[in-house]
Amino acid sequence: MSDPNAAAQQATSGTSGTSGTSGTSSTSTIQDAPEATLEGELRESHAARARSALVRARATCLHVGIEEHEAKLVPTGPAGTAAGAIRLSEQGLAALEERSPDPAADARCARNAAAAATLAAQIARAHDDSELSGAAHQAALAASMAAMEAAGGKALGRDPHLNARASTAEATACAAATAAGWLEP
Template sequence: MSDPARTPRTSHAARTRSAAFRAAATAHHIQRQDSGADLDEAPGSDPAEKETAWKAAHAARVAAQALAVLTESAPAPAADSRCARNAAASAAQAARMGRLHDGASEPSVAACDAALLASRAAADAAGAEGLGANETLNARADAAEAAAVAAAEQAGWIRPGEELPQVSTGVRSPEVISMLHL
């Protein structure tokens, strides 16, 4: 991290925020395409489409939870990197739903592949080798996240400048936080 202002905390926080935004944007894209109806109140909608939308929305919630935990906690590279990892994994799940929803179009396949690479890179940065403090692994994860954002923009999942509705983090019980390894 050649930028002196770039610390492991800022790297992990930026990736967590970005992945949470990607997940929310993808879920919003799916909901917008499916007539914008509320997932629970869409009469007559295809059950497979409802399930895809629900899974994407759930992924966005889990990513938002990871971001909330990171912003509420004291800086700790290992814990911060786990938040980034969890948000990236959730964004990858949302991307899989986006790919499924879009009929495996070339841009959606590329966006899903980029999301999976970003998730793997975030997992590597959080893994036993780096525990969130390895500059090389963090830089790779930062680059992979940037590539995932660019691919999501190409797929139309992210619309630059678009304001997204806030994603609820739902109930964050100690048991759920423990399950997420946060």
């Protein structure tokens, strides 16, 4: 696994960019601009949640001694499953940069990263039955469920209430993982 502190800095340092149209746009471009801007904003929101969940997942795995090399195509145990889920989520996040914003796909990427973090939390919980570990595991489950709701159903990554709830749940999961000692502050 890569250094979780460096990854955390990368996850929290969002990219800033400007979007818009030149002064000589056609009517269709002007009408499409708000949709493109919204999709770009949704991309950033979903990608930020995915990065955060991956940082949390990597740190949790490292906390219990699971290394990146344990990822297997066909995992034979929980460590291989968690490391493989993280690797797949990292690949999905990297693919976001190669395609245009798609709120449904971007939300699924965040959902998959949250699910990978939940797998890691289950393993960490099995190693430590403390109250803080239990709370971190429950927070990871809640973040995964909120990400699933934001990505699924009719929302397809576009519902601002569900997206905000998923972001809040992710922040809560990070705080709980930090309190449990899985993630460094």
